[in-house]
Amino acid sequence: MRANKVHLLISNRRTIKFIDLNSWGSDTFWSPVMISKMFVLIFLVSFIAIFVFSETGIASTRFEDLLEKNSALIKKSSSKTVEPVLAKIRAFGGPVATRFLKHWKAKKIFLVKSTGKFVVGAPSAKNGKKMVTIFSIATNKQLSVNPARDLKQLKPNSGVRAKIASSLVPLQLLSGSLDERREGIETVERKVERPHIAPLRDALKKESNNILKKRLTKVFAYATIAFSNDDNEVKAAIQSLYEDLSIGTRAALNPLLSETIDVAETLPTNVNLARVIIPNQSIRNWDGSVQKTNTFWQRTPELNTLTAYSLLVEKNLAPNPVSSKIRDAKIISLAKNGIVAGVRLSSLNNEASRDAVYDWLVKNKGLPARVDEEQMSAIIEKYVFFARYNHSSKEVVQTAIKVLTNINRKVAFYQFLDLLLDGISLVSIYFLAAIGLAITFGVMKVINMAHGEFIMIGAYTGYVIQLFVPNYTISILIAIPAAFLVAFLAGIILERAVIRHLYKRPLETLLATFGISIALQQIAKNIFGTQARPLTSPEWLDGALVINDVLAISNIRIAIFVLGLVFFGLILFVMTKTRFGLETRAVTQNPSMAASMGINPERINMLTFGFGSGIAGIAGIAIGLFSKVTSELGSDYIVQSFMTVVVGGVGNIWGTLAGATMIGLLQKGIEWFNPSNTLAAQTYMVVFIILFIQFRPKGIIALKGRAAEV
Amino acid sequence: MSRLLYVDNLSVTFDGFKAINGLSFEIGEKELRAIIGPNGAGKTTFMDLITGKTQPDSGTIRWGEKSASLIKKPESKIAQLGIGRKFQKPTVLESQTVCENLLMALANPRNPFSVLFYKKNFEDNEIIAKLSTQVNLERKLTTAASELSHGQKQWLEIGMLLAQDPKLLLIDEPAAGMTSIERQQTVKLLKNLANKRAILVVEHDMEFIRQLECRITVLHEGRVLAEGNFDFVMQHQSVIDVYLGR
Amino acid sequence: MRETILTKYFSNNRHVFFFLGFLTLFTFAVVILAEGFGLGWLGTSFVKTLGKTLCLCMVAIAMDLVWGYCGILSLGHFAFFALGGYMIGMWLMFARTKLVVVAAAKNLALPLTEEEIKSAVGTQIFGVVGGAEIPNIWAFADILPAQLAFVILIPGALALIFGWLAFRSRVDGVYLSILTQAMTLALALYLFQNDSGLRGNNGLSGLQNIPGLENVQQSLVSMYFFIASAFILGIIYCLSNLIVSSKLGNIIKGIRDNEERVRFLGYNVEGFKLFIFVYTAIISGIAGAMYYPQAGIINPAELAPIASIYLAVWVAIGGRGRLYGAVIGAAFVSLMSSYFTGGQAPDIALGFGTLIWTDWWLVLLGLSFVLVTIYAPKGIGGVFDLLAKRNND
Secondary structure, eight states: OOOOOOHHHHHHHHHHHHHGGGGHHHHGGGSHHHHHHHHHHHHHHHHHHHHHOOOOSHHHHHHHHHHHHTHHHHHTOOTTTOHHHHHHHHHHOHHHHHHHHHHHHTTOEEEETTTOOEEEEEEEEETTEEEEEEEOTTTOOEEEEEEGGGEEEOOOOHHHHHHHHHHHHHHHHTOSSHHHHHHHHHHHHHOOOGGGHHHHHHHHHHOOOHHHHHHHHHHHHHHHHHHOOOHHHHHHHHHHTTTOOOHHHHHHHGGGGOEEEEEESSOOSSSOEEEEEOTTTEEEOTTSOEEEOOSSSOOOOSOOHHHHHHHHHHTTSSOOOOOHHHHHHHHHHHOBTTEETTEEGGGOOSHHHHHHHHHHHHHHHOOOOOOOHHHHHHHHHTSEEEEEESSSOHHHHHHHHHHHHHHHHHHHHHHHHHHHHHHHHHHHHHHHHHHHHIIIIIITOOOOTTHHHHHHHHHHHHHHHHHHOOOHHHHHHHHHHHHHHHHHHHHHHHHHHTGGGGTTOHHHHHHHHHHHHHHHHHHHHHHHOSSOBOOOOOGGGTOEEEOSSSOEEEHHHHHHHHHHHHHHHHHHHHHHHSHHHHHHHHHHHOHHHHHHTTOOHHHHHHHHHHHHHHHHHHHHHHHHHHSOBOTTTTHHHHHHHHHHHHHHOTTOHHHHHHHHHHHHHHHHHHHHHSTTOHHHHHHHHHHHHHHHHHHOTTOSSOOOHHHHHO | OOEEEEEEEEEEEETTEEEEEEEEEEEETTOEEEEEOOTTSSHHHHHHHHHTSSOOSEEEEEETTTTEEOTTOOHHHHHHHTEEEEOSSOOOOTTSBHHHHHHHHSSSOOSHHHHHTOOOOHHHHHHHHHHHHHTTOTTOTTSBGGGSOHHHHHHHHHHHHHHHOOSEEEEEOTTTTOOHHHHHHHHHHHHHHTTTSEEEEEOOOHHHHHHHTOEEEEEETTEEEEEEOHHHHHHOHHHHHHHHOO | OHHHHHHHHHHHTHHHHHHHHHHHHHHHHHHHHBTTTSOSOBOHHHHHHHHHHHHHHHHHHHHIIIIIITOOOOSOHHHHHHHHHHHHHHHHHHHHHHHHHHHHGGGSSSOOOHHHHHHHHHHHHHGGGTOOSOOGGGTTTTOHHHHHHHHHHHHHHHHHHHHHHHHHTTOOHHHHHHHHHHHHHHHHHHHHSGGGSSOGGGOEEOTTSOTTOTTSOHHHHHHHHHHHHHHHHHHHHHHHHHHHHSHHHHHHHHHHHOHHHHHHTTOOHHHHHHHHHHHHHHHHHHHHHHHHHHHOEEOGGGGOHHHHHHHHHHHHHHOTTSHHHHHHHHHHHHHHHHHHHTTOSOOEEOSSSEEOHHHHHHHHHHHHHHHHHHHOTTOTHHHHHHHHHHHHO
């Protein structure tokens, strides 16, 4: 019993990963590459600064004094303690302070161990020794080159760096350099703070670059929403975000809808009421409005008896109920020699008996009484529960709801579109994996369980070629025909050696090819090892087509879709428009008749099988590009591929397309209802397929009549 | 002569091709009937319809004294009602002995549990012995069916049908691949059998049909072209057109 | 004539007596040689392997009935096998955890209430999948007779529903194989979910600890299970032989050879297929229920579609269409597999390198499927035919 993998699972996680690439768009600027580029920029800028700013003297010496005084806090900075130092540095102001902050953030400030002074340092290596060239903070002039061990590099953690960045914002926003300003905006975009409002307003007036101005406007709106006390200003800011789909906007607007659940004897009039809550009944909508439970789509009510009652307890409106834990503790503490209220502790093995003992203790020992659920309900009845918005202005909240409604609707639309595109890429993958089978199984009626291994062979061919051809674009271009050729040859060998003997026993081809399948898998494992091998896609396939903040289509998805289309066209052409296709169909329909017409059935069978296998090899390249190449790559797809062909309708390329479309879209559709559980989606999908085959045993596109019975 | 099977206005279409097109037909009890027709006339489809293998698009098929409809009944039910079918190619259960083949066909309860606990009794043995003599296989009872000759397989299949004791026997091209002696024996056998039950023979071989000396129905393009005795049919103008080219 | 049929019947069923005799001898031999009561030549884990092999023989018999005799190449019988294992596993795990919980609560001042026991057991069992509630499907997990009934009922019911659907719409041949494979896949995928109620991919574990036998050594427990497995295998063999040698056997063989003919003889072919399908599913369930307490752990990976194909291959290698063939195939291949992949087999030094069995065994096995399928469709059982023929000559 060595059979212990459901390969599909693994494959699907991979698929998901690949599809999740759309989160890429919003994060582009924080990719490591970009950050390092930014550091280089900052570095250059600071060099220019040496020549531009030439003032030195009293001010700078005083800055160094400031540093020295706060040396301890700077050396061991933490995001909790660093603020006072930063405030002092901000107050000091000027280019020196800016320079220091920037270098500090970039981890370029060093402490000279002997003098305790701070300097700017640039690490280098000399004769294999680590060296640091140091510069004065005040003048930015080179001082000396020291061995690294004489210095201590300051490495502020990310929390501290964020604080530094925030302190830099006012300086950067008004900087003359575009990159500086962009960096400043990026900092506020991540987290806007109250002190940024004034510099933002000033910057907005001055900004000349259109793109930056747009971003500034948005960030300023966020800042207004978050910190302004003028409701009209806030409302205008909210309105200005009406068309914006970015996550930042939703994050800025959602806090306006934050609310508190409260309880009172009568409904107060002086609060910004969101809704009245009926315990055990009403359900909260996303925008804070209320919905009654209904029998068709039962959702959990917002408050149940227990949570509602605990709210009353919290407000001191009701006595604390005695929890079973407290009850049991009391019983134990009041027991003497294992006996309480005339009852043995060891007999209290159910709730009712414990309650009875406790009630006796209430009567006789004056303990607080229990509150059972019925009593709780009675008390709850006396009060009115409601939710109020934390924001005081009704109008602001309503504007926010209006804008969010619009945004959410659009986001939902794009998410649906995204799902559809996801579905289409899944369809392309299933189609690519199954299309070879559509020929060997669909047309020739040979059950080739080793089909998946041909996919694997194709993928490994690609991997091996990449070992020799380092240029990824060229190697992929070579790999596609090479994978076809290798899988084609493997297919022909299999057909000649095994399948030829079994044309009359279709069920047994299943067994024999299964044997081939496990042998090939194990051989691949012996050669390439068990760990996954990469098949790297060329760089131009790494990007994504960004439509908006919600929707981005990764290029690899597009490429696979195009590949699927090309293959569909190609195979359709080969099977219907060429001599080879004609002969293949003739041989599969009536071999003896075809033979008497001068066609060599043996040759055609061999070539057809090779053709189907070769296509599988190319599919291997496509699949290998977005998932890693392992020896189990093929078996991940085999069951689904068979289902695709059967559901679509055997003996028909269009059927395979229909099958892949149905299975792929259905799976994504089911996932949409329960996105966290792709396993469930697959389960339901397979169950659906089983049921579907019951009602359409011949598949979606079925051949009818006598032809079907051949 | 009372009516056994009655078919009215039967039609079935495969992918736009009308295999049976408004066919009406009837056969009486203990009648011997031959059906002829060129390729694609719908002979086999007609048998498929009667035995429930194919469902008609429209029309009625009624059976027996009570004129019960056969449409939508499963094949096994129809077989149990008393319609036996002999295929064109001899279809016997090759891996089993002649005796086992016949035993399976005997008119005994046919649900899984009664066959699991079935014990062969004296009467059944007698019936099998008689049947095997009737189809000239009494010496081959313990031989596996796969070892029989082609003609013997045909007989075994007929023997199995007889064991079912059907009221109507559908026989598809019984003479195909038989030697002329076997053919004559078959004619004799069929005539003999028709004494007790109705028989519907589909055949291409005119000589064979002539020897059967029975009523003949000519099918063409899914409907009845002509019906009558051998000489009438042979001289019918449209039959000549269809068979000899127009 | 009557006599010849009778003698033929006995000569046909000689293998039952041979088989039962061999099984009895084998059981005695193992009992004598094992650690449990005997000389101690066979280790406990080896006895467990033998016991498990006997269970695999049971499910191989089921496969042989459904495929070798009835012609349905089911790739779903390992799903029934695993379901049987899950059913008994639920009781084993629940009852054992309950004992542990109660024992741990011995020193508490207050004895645990039913609810407290339940919630403690729930936390113990379902903590790994982030739950504490006991799912509804565990409602009877505390009741051994109920779970024992489920060992039969659940695989039986699944086979009944699935078979009824599939046979009713005349799905057969390759399509049926793929459909059964899809069923297995669906079940495996379902069980892999954490909220399946059966602990997701953790599966059920600790099944070798039989509640009520805590104080009995594993070497003895393994003996009990070995003997019970042998006994049940014997019963299943006889029962299955009863079926295949009856008229029912003739009919299902008829269905395999020529479904149409049997149908036009007036037999409800679908009903017979369903009967065999359900019967074999139940055998598989029982086999699984005997297997997993010896294996100690069951998880959804066990019922991957590939397992059922292996099952078909065992039967093919042993020789289908004969019950002893299935038993020989399952025993031979699974014992060989555990020998070669267990690392006990000596590596073979070739001129250019070393043949490491753990690496190359699967290749050898795979190629042997191919050779058997092409050149020896009767499998190992075919050898017996040759021997019998020589005896007759």
